[in-house]
Amino acid sequence: MKHKKMLIILSALMILTLVLSACAPSPNNAPADGNQTGDVVEPDADVGEEPAPSGEETTIKVMSFFAYDNPEVEAGVVEAFEAAYPNIKVELEMVPFSDIFTKYKTLVAGGEAPDVISLNFENTAQIAALGALEPLDDYIASDGYDMSVYYDNTVEMYQMDGVQFAMPATFSDVVLFINKALFDEAGLEYPTLDWGWDDLVSAGEALTQDTDGDGVVDTFGYALAWWPMYLFLNGADVLTDDGSACALETPAAIEGLQKMVDLQGEGGIAPSRGDLAAQSDWDMFMAGKLAMYPVGPWGVQPFNDNITSFEWDIAHHPAGAQHATFLFGNAYAMSASSNNKAAAWEFLKFATGPAGSQIRQEGKYEISPVKEVAESEFLSSLAGAPPENAIVFMEAVDYAKNPPKSPYWSEISDAVWPELELALIGNISVEEALANACISVNSILEQ
């Protein structure tokens, strides 16, 4: 009887897995050799944790979304790795960012996880909390691997409760993109590291103008960044330090988000939601109708390609109670279920270390977290075109913060943002919005 029950549960599970994996979109770029189906991960159990004996060939599977639109970039990293480690073969599968985490979770559930998986910061905590990732501290320690080649914050952002779950492969941080022409016209100095909130507001007011006198603002001084920015600037955070409760009802949090709401709308310096519905802040900046725009390095290339009528640069985002900005990033991690951890670790080191990072940086994919690569290759790749002050991207890493490392972060941000949307429209007050948000956030955290 018990057996039968187990059998039923098991078959139901298998069916579910089958259905789920059928739902997962098939990769539209199958590996060139075409043997992507039916391949079983190295069944050789005794390879285990031991480094693969030299001469014995082993294969690891790597699933990645890095530079998906330029697949030769990550293929180049793999090629260089295989050249350096001739006895480790890499099966690289490129999956678009929009699908990779669903696909990975499905594969983990089906016991078919790749040995190495690419992650972005936002998904790391959730996937680590599910137990899918191998803690890396022992590998780092036993190898004596030097983590100081990376910017500290880019390493720290993949630690959950002090445990390193991934190795940083790229980072990006938000800085203030400025339209120099609009500053020149208004006779203003460009923003410096010393700028505080009042400087932002007064410059923003001078730059927000109705140039054709029809009663509608034509150029805006500033555009709002993602909401947690204004918590960080005011020394607040979304969750309490231990991540166990909502911290949005603290005075600092309310004040910070009130400042955000006050920046836009009637008499503000930033476009309201209605204005943005008519033209996005991204398009406004490119059209020369936005003076200060907080955005990450992903803006550099498109702005260089599209902006011809004015000079632009980047600067530090003005401080609130403190300097702050966002730190985002991508990383490589190892599946806890990998049968080939020694080889996977070699790949992690190589692909995120100076050699692999250099190739990715030459492919212009975000910014390398390896200091020497970022400060040489990244900066030199930008030479001759804006932003002149590209070093700000590196300087800002020091004070950059990442969104909370909660496994429930996507749920939390989905709970908070709709309330803030209502506050931004003016339907409810900021206090009310945050009180509502905290009810949801705490109920998420209690589960």
Add this chain to the structure above:
Amino acid sequence: MDKALHQRLPAKSKRKNNYRWKESIWGYIFILPNFLLMLVFTLIPVIFAFGVSMTDWSLLSAPTFVGLDNYVRIFQDPVAKITIKNTLVFTAMSVPLRIVLPLLLAVALNQKIRGLPFYRTCYYLPVISASVAVSMVFLWILDTNFGLLNRFLVIFGLDPVGWLTDPDVALLSIVLVTVWRGLGFNMIIFLAALQDVPEDLYAVADIDGANAIQKFFHLTIPLISPAIFFLIITGIIDSFQSFDLVYNMTNGGPARSTLLLGYYIWRQAFDYLRMGYGAALAYLLFFAILLITILQWSVRKRWVFGEQ
């Protein structure tokens, strides 16, 4: 002789049984593929989901039994309340439109007009179009800045509307796209029903001096009421389960204004990996649909033709 007969009788009836069994086994064999498919893809998952709804399960780690916690949580979850409210509003707006508009259309296309097959095909096209394609087209049409609809409004001197960006309007936009998509299917059902209405009844009504409107309300409507009944039931079920347009067009935003139960279930289960809570919400939806359908079924005698 007697004995022989005695022996023969059961043998004969046995053969007869055998024959009937042989005949019916073919029936079973014929329904087996469908039955297996339904078992594997419907019945087992439905039963399985009920088990899942009693657990805390992330898909990736082993489920833990939590009893009715997930059901209790529905009542404590403020977002679930918003979701249920949105779903009810959505249903109340879309179901009447999905009955009235196709009915008018069917009556119009039941006349003898030129190019009838062309019109019928046109109205049916959205039904066979992929929902992603429909969503993409409407994302363009309803875009606040570049959308066809707003461009049109501006020509007539009206203010552009945030069809998918204004929390007061977005749900209505989803309703309109839903109605447009389902127009053809409901129209075909109504057309079939209309063509079943005997012509001579209209002739009799003409003799009695009934005008077109009287004929429509006192003759046509009652006679096609089984079709209306069918479409109300399936329409409510359909709108309770609405998912794809929201998934493709708004992700439940802005400010949760288009967060429907079907989408919220998906988000809980496959985005947040709360399979247990997602399954509990799905069961809530199941019972809501069951209840409403039973309710409709029980009052059908009062108005559906042929059920009295």
